Amino acid sequence: MNNRRCAWMVMGVLLGVTPAMMATPSASMPALRWDASKFGNHRYLVQVDAPAAAVRVDIPWRRRDAHPDQVAVVVTGPDGEVISNVLRGAIDQAHGELVFQAAKAGTYAIYYQPYLSNGRSNYPTVTYAAPKDSADAGWARKLGKDWQKLPSAKVLRYEAVDDFDAYTDMERTATPAELQSLLAAHKDAPWLLFPETRAYPVRMFDTLPERWAQRGPGGALSDTALRGEYLSFQVGVWAPNNAISHVQVAFADLQGPAGAVIPAKALTCFNLGGTDFTGQAFTAQVDVAKGRVQPLWMGLDIPADAKPGVYRGEVTVSAEGVPAQKVPLVITVGDGAAVAHGDDDPFKLTRLRWLNSTLAQDDALVNPFTAITVKGSTLGILGREVKLGNNGLPAQIESRFDEKMTGLAAQPRALLAAPVQLIVQDSSGAHAWEAKGAPGVQKDGPGKVHWTVGGNAGPLRGEVEASLEADGTLTYAIALTATKAATLSDIRLEMPLRNDVAKFQLGLGRTGAAAPADFSWTWNVQNNQDGAWIGAVNAGVEFHLRDEHYLRPLNTNFYHQQPLRMPVSWDNGGKGGITLHRDDARYLVKAFSGPRTMQAGETLHYDLVMRVTPFKTINPAQHFSEHFFHKYGDLDAIKADGANVVNIHHATPINPWINYPFLESKAMRDYIDAAHQRGMKVKIYDTVREVSDRAPELPMLESLGHEVISAGKGGGFSWLQEHLDGDYIAAWHVPENRDAAVINAGQSRWHNYYIEGLDWLARNVGIDGLYLDDVAYDRTTMKRVRKVLQAHRPNPLIDLHSANQYNPRDGYINSTLLYMELFPYIDRLWFGEEFDYEKTSPDYWLTEISGIPYGLMGEMLQHDGNPWRGMLFGMTNRLGWSPGSDPRGLWKLWDAFDIAKADMIGWWVRDTPVKTGRDDVLATSYVRKGQGTLIAIASWAPEKVDVKLSIDWKALGLDPRKMKLVSAEVQGFQPAATFAPGDAIPVEPGKGWLLRAE
Known part of the structure; x- marks a missing residue:
């Protein structure tokens, strides 16, 4: 729900709710020792034995913030009152010297990172208070300059406002003296390595922790684990004097008792690559800038049948131009056996192996789709048929869905007035892409086929790699190579649609309405636009123009921080665009790229994604039998109100942390079991657009650079600023339970983790589905979501909610077009917040809100919708959200x-x-x-x-x-x-x- 996210229902226990049906808030409701908004999150307690006009104290705070001298300090007395007579001496990261008036003996508190919070409560702007001179001038003069003569206050201990906000041992910085001593002892070493267990994840990347400086580099990585456990650990690389390039890791077998061996292949280094979200292997380059710390996170998959005892091996770490170093491994495998690799306890970090998961990464079918039939060049899918031309592009597309969208018609409906063509134009004329013979279609599985075509278009040679999936997605990777230097007036795609099919259009800067008779559009990086949908209710086509460098943009509030990459081929430096034109014979979609020159051997990628709609029939019977309650509450009361499906948002006692639903799993399990006993279903809020700061994996994700966590200017809630490295995008924050989050990259291995997490939740907690809220992942991941839920639930429920993204902040993208690739695998739309139900047309309702032309039904959100218009599409609002939602x-x-x-x-x-x-x-x-x-x-x-x-x-x-x-x-x-x-x-x-x- 982006900046309009559902967080108002937080943490409270509703009146009349029995303990058996509602989880007891625990970690979800941290008890604060003091008012953090007034004093900040950190303090030292000091003891003053006797009243004094002034006492001196030197706080060994070892701070990680870069400029402690620029941040205020607040001193309070034994009665909690703020002391105004305070003077600051030497202030740096290592320590802080203070003098303050102590009118009473007792314990004083020194708060050293007070902050001010502005902006919206869910997207706060936190700034740290600057020092102010509040001391009385006369009091200050009496002290003199020699503060060493003043009585000293005794430092008692460090405290944080709660345990989660506390600085860990890995965040107490080494002093300059300790670093100098360490470097002096290793003055010829180009880098230093620090083995570290998973219990102490690296949190700082610009300096060493006290723990390492005092312990020194080198030594063995020693740890214990159970048989079958996945053991995570780190090797920290510090480059104190010069940058280090191309860090590499090699593993050796671990030798155990009585000749037992754990092979080297059981070890991996996550930072150097793995399996991406599409299932493809990849490698990553790791460089370490001068002065930086780079943790290398590694994992050891201990066999379930490993003999108990001590296993010894080594990790060799190397890099360009520096001597390799060996890190001994000493792993003690215990007698006990781990359950599910140890995954049931997220804090063990055994789940890091999920990052490389290929679960549900296959070409199997997803209900209700049917196996693709291949009859020569004619490909049959659920309710539709695609006939390929010799060029590998669609020569005809037919739909058999009826207008009611509840079944199939007796006669198919043709979409194309003529075959789709790719045309290269030069001074000698227009050359249509041609190939010899029909494309040879190969089956990858029941849910996917592919084909390749080679041919020519005038002076260009072309290769087409294409595929069709059972949901109706056509993917084309088109590479055009100049056989000689060429001057071209255009390279374009022409898609002639039948006039009766081209009834509605959305995208390209237009909201859903009647398809315009004439329209033109050009590329603009400010807009998240690269295609459109055109069609009728029961027959249509979505298309997107891309190239080999396509990267999914960030969505919602964050589009401009990772906008659409202009495709070099189609955009052509601003010369490309799309025109729509209707005449008596057809509705022509023309995607042109304009004039250009190509050198001999130069290749351009004119990639294309098409989707044939509708994806499936609607199911009004199921839709009207499901009544939704959007709140955590008493199940008997919910059932009495007529609801039978409960959507559990985040910031609730059983799902407190946004997009990390694992830390209250027992309470969630109990609630879901109670719902099932009453014949009800429970869906949870969980997506990957952002990740909560409560995720134990967060420090490790930081070590991956920006593979998972998007680059940004930092800021946001205090926890993020105090515990992260600063290069992130601050996301959703829930003040009531101090949950903060950062934005994830649009495509990453965190999707693999997410899929495994959903599988774990379905198996261990019993969730019936998901309530998705402006998701950041693509169709590949959505398909996997459906598969893992269907594996455990015969009829999982997946809803998608979106706030209206047709605005400048979000790049003027239609929510429907942004998420259409996900529609085959979801059950219901909630479109949604900031949608206008009063001033928009029936055509807009049909194409932008209802979901019906794509095989979905929906519900309404903003101001509870318009119930009369909603009933034309089978839509109503949600119960439990607000008094008006009834x-x-x-x-x-x-x-x-x-x-x-x-x-x-x-x-x-x-x-x-x-x-x-x-x-x-x-x-x-x-x-x-x-x-x-x-x-x-x-x-x-x-x-x-x-x-x-x-x-x-x-x-x-x-x-x-x-x-x-x-x-x-x-x-x-x-x-x-x-x-x-x-x-x-x-x-x-x-x-x-x-x-x-x-």
Whole structure:
């Protein structure tokens, strides 16, 4: 929900909730020792034995903030009152000298990082208070200059506002003297290595911790583990004098008792590569800048059948131009066996191996999709067919979905007026991309096929690598190479759509509406736009133009911090663009790149992604049987209200930390078990757009540079500034439970971790699905999400919520277009916050909000939506969110009618049985043929109007002579009323009716 995220329902226990049904807040509600907003998060306690006009104290705080001299210090007395007579002496990272008035004996507190918080509470701007001279001038003069003669206060101990905010041993910096001593002892060493266990994750990257400076470099990495446990550890690399390039790691076998061996292949170094989120192996270069510390995180997969005892091996660390060093490993394997590699305890960091997971990374099918059929160049998928031309591009696409979107039609609907072509134009004319023979289609699995095509287009030679997946996604990697120096006037893609299909369009800077007769668009990095969707309700195509350097932009508030990479080929330095044009024969989509020159051997990548919509049929019966409650609460009360699915947001006792739902797993399990006993389902909020500071893996993720954590200017909530290295994007913050987060990269191995985490939650906690909130991952990951949940739940529920992203901050991207690639694998849309339900057209509702043209149904959020218009699309709002969010009356009406058994016939269907005769007042019918019909009417007319319904009673299976139209009273929606079939029905602007023909 980006900056509009759901965090208002936090941490409280609702009245009347029994302990058996609600988790007891524990780690989710930290008890603060003092008011952090007033004094900051850190202090030292000092003892004053006797009252004195002034006492001196030297605090050995070993701070990690770079400029302690520029940050205020606050001193309070035994009674908690702030002492104004305070003078500052020498202040640096190692220590701080203070003199203060001590009118009483007792314990004084010295707060040394007080901060000021501004901005929105969920996106705070925290700045640290600058020093102020509050001392009385006369008091200060009496002290003289020799403070050593003053009585000394005794330093007692360091304290933090809570345990989580406390600086760890790895954040107490070495003093300059300690560093000088260390360097003097190793003056010829180009680098120093520090083995460290997982218990002490490296937190500082610009200096050494006291722990290392006093212990010194080298030595063995010694640790203990159970059989079958995944043991994580670190080797810290410090480059004190010169930069180090191309760090490498090599492992040796570990030799154990009685000839037992743990092979070297059981070890890995995460920093040097692994398996990416698409399942491909990759390597990463690790360099260490001068003065920096680079932790190398490693993992040892101890076999489940390992003999107990001590295993010895070594890690060899090398780099360019420096001597390699060996780090001995001494691992004691205990008698016990680890459960699930130790994954049930996140703090053991055994889950780091999840970063390289390939779980659900295959071409197996996902319900409801069917195996791809291949008949020569004709490829069949669920409800659709793609016929390839010799150039490997679609020559025709057909859809068999009916207009109601609940089934398949007898006759297919063709999308293309002519084959799709790639054209190269030069002075000799236009040259269409041609290849010899039909493309040879190869099967990768039931869910994917691929083909390659080679050919020519004028002076260019081309290679096409393409694939089709069972959900309807066509992916093209098109490489065009100049066989000789060439001057080109254009390289373009032409996609001629049938006029009857090109009814609606969204994208390219336009919101969902009737497809324009003429339109032109050009590339602009300020906008997250590289394609569009064009189509009718039951037949359409989405397309995106890319190149080999495509990287998924950050979404929501953060788009401009990682914007769209302009494709070199299509953009062509601003010369490229897209035009849409309708004539009598077709609706032509032309993606052009404009004039350019190419050198002999030069290659350009004109990549293309297409998706054929709809992806699947809608399921009104299931949709209307699921009633949602959006709040953590008493299950019996929720069930009594008519809800049967509970969405558990973050910042709740059983899911306190955003996108890290593992730290209250027992409480979550108990709640879900209780829900299942009542015939209810529970879905949780969990995505990867940001990660909570509570994730134990966060220090390790920092060590990966910006593979997982996006680069940024830092800032944000105090914890982030005090414990991270500064190069991050501050994300969502929940003040009530002091949860803070950082933005993750759009594509990374954290997706692999996420998939394994969902699998763990499904197996161990029993979640029934997900409530996704402006996710940052792509279709590959979404498909894996569906697979792992389906493996444990026959009918998992996955909802996607989005705030409206059509604004300058988010790059004017339609939420529907941004997330359409995920639609095949989700069940419901909640579009959403900041969507305008009052001033937008029916076409906008249909294409941007409802999800129906893509095979989904949805619900409403912003200001609880417009319930009358919502019923035209089967949408209502959510219960439990706010006093206005109360769909219970509509639920009761649905259930009384048994709407789940009805045939939903939308206003967009050409032969809909109920019509209003107006374009600004529309009707959708819920037909139980021969038993009754529920008619939803909603108005877009600017004033009150009367409508007479035109009803095809035969299609409804009803006798009009016996019928009346009855409005059941629903508070806040409609009064009780009865109309005869021919009566004029008054409709207020922006409102409507839900009438039962009975």
